[in-house]
Amino acid sequence: xxxxxxxxxxxxxxxxxxxxxxxxxxxxxxxxxxxxxxxxxxxxxxxxxxxxxxxxxxxxxxxxxxxxxxxxxxxxxxxxxxxxxxxxxxxxxxxxxxxxxxxxxxxxxxxxxxxxxxxxxxxxxxxxxxxxxxxxxxxxxxxxxxxxxxxxxxxxxxxxxxxxxxxxxxxxxxxxxxxxxxxxxxxxxxxxxxxxxxxxxxxxxxxxxxxxxxxxxxxxxxxxxxxxxxxxxxxxx
Numbered sequence: 001x002x003x004x005x006x007x008x009x010x011x012x013x014x015x016x017x018x019x020x021x022x023x024x025x026x027x028x029x030x031x032x033x034x035x036x037x038x039x040x041x042x043x044x045x046x047x048x049x050x051x052x053x054x055x056x057x058x059x060x061x062x063x064x065x066x067x068x069x070x071x072x073x074x075x076x077x078x079x080x081x082x083x084x085x086x087x088x089x090x091x092x093x094x095x096x097x098x099x100x101x102x103x104x105x106x107x108x109x110x111x112x113x114x115x116x117x118x119x120x121x122x123x124x125x126x127x128x129x130x131x132x133x134x135x136x137x138x139x140x141x142x143x144x145x146x147x148x149x150x151x152x153x154x155x156x157x158x159x160x161x162x163x164x165x166x167x168x169x170x171x172x173x174x175x176x177x178x179x180x181x182x183x184x185x186x187x188x189x190x191x192x193x194x195x196x197x198x199x200x201x202x203x204x205x206x207x208x209x210x211x212x213x214x215x216x217x218x219x220x221x222x223x224x225x226x227x228x229x230x231x232x233x234x235x236x237x
Contacts, residue, residue: 002031005095005155006078010068011048012039014086016201018047019121024084025054029095033077037068066167066175073161082155083176087201094197098155105136107191109156109183111149114198121199128200129153132192139190143181144230147219149190151176153198160188174218181226185233 007024011017017036024034034055036048040062048057060071065085073081080099084090094112102110116125130148132138142148154176164186167175180190 002029003080003099004031004033004078005029005080005082005099006072006076006158007032007034007082007084007090007095008069008072008076009034009036009084009086010039010065010072011036011041011086012062012065012068013041013043015044015047016088017044017086018051019089020084020086021048021051021055023089023092025051026092027090027095028092029099032095035072035075037072039063039065039068064169064172064175066169066172069175070166070169073158073166076158079158080155081158081161083152084198085152085201088152089199091197091199095155097195097197098193101193102155102191105191107189108160109154109188110191110193111139111155112153112193112198113196114150114153114200115196117199117201119201119204123199124202127196131194135192135194136189139192140184140230140234143184144227144234147177147180149176149180150198150200151180152200154180154190164188171218171222173215174222177219178222178226181222181230185226185229187233 009020036055036057038059058071069083098110113127113129115123116128118124129150139148164182168178171178
């Protein structure tokens with residue numbers, strides 16, 4: 001039987017949430033549960049109503065994306081976990097291709113490429129991420145320079161969180177970057193599947209657009225801590 005995948009959608013006042021939910025439900029991979037974690041939204045909640053019988057809906061006080069992800073992960077019944085931002089969406093074959101890839105390579109963590117879209121769903125940049133020819137080790141070297149992974153392309157085994165901990169809410173806008181570095185320094189390999197399976201939306205209200213100063217400050221703190229550890233680990237590779 002196919003292993004179950006839990007797709008977690010953190011939601012906070014996002015007008016695109018219905019597209020995200022529909023894309024998760026449209027997966028050709030059938031053993032999927034969709035968990036929407038409402039992080040204290042005050043608007044656009046009506047967009048979820050048509051899906052309530054097909055998803056798990058959790059509501060909490062506003063605490064940021066990391067806290068919403070963590071609640072979803074704890075509630076997840078799947079052996080694998082995927083994160084989908086409420087303003088992005090998956091292509092229908094994402095889970096089918098990515099789980100097959102992970103099983104083939106005995107991978108606990110994987111990621112893919114992605115396309116950037118605008119608020120009208122128009123592709124403004126295809127294959128936006130770096131394409132790694134070394135699917136097993138290339139990402140490790142890339143993280144010495146930058147965040148090489150789009151969080152919404154990642155699928156990982158749920159038991160990874162038991163080993164390394166959950167997303168850190170202190171890093172409100174860069175919790176994903178900190179998590180990937182934490183995985184790497186703890187010996188996990190992030191395998192790259194060379195497919196563009198996620199549509200990443202760029203718009204004025206996204207956190208990436210609105211909180212650049214806070215993100216840059218956080219990134220400096222994270223890199224100061226983790227990059228020496230990465231370099232140390234590289235000497236032992």
